Amino acid sequence: MQTSPLGFFDSGIGGLTVVRAAQALLPHEDIVYLGDTARVPYGSKSPETIRQFAAEDVQWLLGHQVKAIVVACNTATAHALPSLRETFRVPILGVIESGVQATLADREADRVGIIATRGTIRSHAYQHALAQQRTGLIIHAQPAPLLVPLIEEDWLDHPATTAALHTYLDPMVETGIDALLLACTHYPLLIPTLRKFLPDDIRLVDSATTCAEHLKSELTRLDLLNPSTEPGKLHIHLTDLSEQFEKLAKRFLARPTGKIRRAVL
Amino acid sequence: MQTSPLGFFDSGIGGLTVVRAAQALLPHEDIVYLGDTARVPYGSKSPETIRQFAAEDVQWLLGHQVKAIVVACNTATAHALPSLRETFRVPILGVIESGVQATLADREADRVGIIATRGTIRSHAYQHALAQQRTGLIIHAQPAPLLVPLIEEDWLDHPATTAALHTYLDPMVETGIDALLLACTHYPLLIPTLRKFLPDDIRLVDSATTCAEHLKSELTRLDLLNPSTEPGKLHIHLTDLSEQFEKLAKRFLARPTGKIRRAVL
Incomplete structure (x- = not known):
């Protein structure tokens, strides 16, 4: 069981930023990644459809004997995590809980901004999780499609991009925020741009990194860490292959991807 | 047969601009519209996947006894029209042929710009159709995702939007074009913006309007026009329903949509 791979899935290739963070923290784990590029994006679709797609993604990963699953997609976590946990017995982690914990690690923070897809913001999953943890927190949630x-x-x-950031972020910067939660796995690539754009005193919380940290502590707690000392292998499977997706995958992973295979769900 | 509805399909709601143009020219035709919003967009996906999705869309429309089918999607027309015509016996029209004819209606035009999704541009379907019709035509094809x-x-x-248009259009305006072919069913909504942005002497060719004109002449030729004098009915079916899609549908159709139903392919 400990030597089994970890399963990651996302609507597309954005979840590879979570894989990249996980590889840095857990270099000996094998990873099977499923990107549902044939039906990407999930962010603009309805909760019922997202839950159906996510269940099919998990089912596919279970066919690859994974020991735990990471929902490396904010929209799927927001809409499908509870139903996935009810349906399947394997440990399933999302990206929301850890992002919320990391945001509130600053005990002084009382104004928080969130940017995400329309689906994630509409789910109120982040707003709900943040509000449960800190009473009186002021939350500025902005869809940034x-x-x-x-x-x-x-x-x-x-x-x-600058023009879009002005529209999305100026209102929350004007009212004042202590931290900005990047609630989409694509957004880590925008961090250098955001750092230049935002005042220095606004902390950026990246859900990819925080999710990888949470994954490491969960694997430790469940005694599921791979004892191997070999470098872990990564196998990427996409439901639709195209040159464009392969190019993006390399950018998101920040290294060569190896051979990408087509997955049939 | 003449009183049967017309079938339209698109990856999403963009094809409603073609429906709107068809309703203006053919007010007595009933229309069944299928938008594959669960898997939208097609424009970034591979030819094989687009062909598979398009065949499923046509199959669904045939279940609704349509007398002819309009592929109201440039990407699907570009990649799937020939294979659909081989597989199915019903008359099937795309958006490319008519757009190309309308572009070349100006016999002096020798430099033409095209903007479209990456999938449509990569298919070279427009470039091929234009080049076949006019020798020596200079074509500037620009993906505008x-x-x-x-x-x-x-x-x-x-x-x-202005910043994006500068990146996409400045190079072709500088080298000089006589006409700009709007090779995506979303783009008619951008016509007022483009009119302000572009020099007055560049003609805009909109594939939605030209497709509706072609449809009317084909129905006449095949003796398939509905003899009814009642206003035609429109039934919209989407593979995923959401508030966002319903709002967009109303904007693309420029009138109320009636009750939108969920389609299961």
């Missing part, structure tokens, strides 16, 4: 296509286009320093 | 999300966000006059 253009950021994913801008990042995928590699327009990190493009005037269109 | 940000325009669909910007239009869906209703950022028609937003600085981010």
Whole structure:
């Protein structure tokens, strides 16, 4: 069981930022990654459809004998995590809980901004989790649907990205926030741009990194860490293959991806 | 047969601009519209996946006894029209042929720009059709993947849209074009913005309107026009329902949509 791989899934290739963070912290774990690129994005779709897709993704990963599953997608975590945990027995982690914990690690923080897809913001999953943990917290939640296509286009320093960031972030910067929670697995690629754009005293919380830390502590707690001292292997499977997805996968992972295979759900 | 409905399908709600143009020209036709919103967009996906999705869409429409089918999606037309025509016996029209004819209606035009999704541009379907019709035509084909999300966000006059248009269109305006072919069913909503942005002497060719004109002449030729004098009915079916899609559908159709139903493919 300890030598079995970890399963990660996402609507597309964004979840590879979580894989990248996990590889840095857990270098001896094998990873099977499923990206549902044939049906990407999930962020604009309905809760019922997202739950159905997520259940099919988990079922596919279980066919690969994974010891634990990471929902490396904020939208799927927001809408499907509770139902997945009810349906399946394998340990399943999402990206929300850890992001919320990391945001509130600063005990002084009383104003928090969140940017995410429309689906994640509409689910109120982050707002609910934050509000449960700290009474009186002021939460500024902003759907930012253009950021994913801008990042995928590699327009990190493009005037269109700056214009979009002004529309999304100016109102929360004006009212004042202590931290900005990047509640989409695509957003870590935008951190250098955001650092330049935002005042220095706003802390950026990246859900990919915080999720990897949470994964490490959960594997330790459940005694599921791989005792191997060999470098872990990564196998990427996508439900649709295209040159564009392969190029993006390399950018999100920040290293060569190995051979990407097609998955049939 | 003449009183049977017309079937339209698209990856999402963009195809409703074609429906809107068809309703203006063919007010007595009943229309069944299928939008595959659960798997939208098609524009970034592989040819094989697009062909599979398109065949499933046509199969669903045939279950509704349609007398002819309009592929109201440039990406699906580009990759799937020939294989759909081989597989199914019903008359099937795409959006490309008519757009190309309308572009070349100006006999002086020798430099043409095209903007579309990455999938449509990569298919070379427009470039091929244009080059076959006019020798020596200079074609400037530009993928413009940000325009669909910007239009869906209703950022028609937003600085981010202007910045994106500069990147996409400045090079072709500088080298000089006689006409710009809007090769995506979302783009008609951007016409007022483009009119302000582009020099007056560049003609805009909108594939939604030209497709509706082609549809009318084909129905006449095949003796399939509905002889009814009653206003035609429109039934919209989407594979995923959400408030966002319903709002977009109303904008693309420019009138109330009636009750939208969920389709199971």
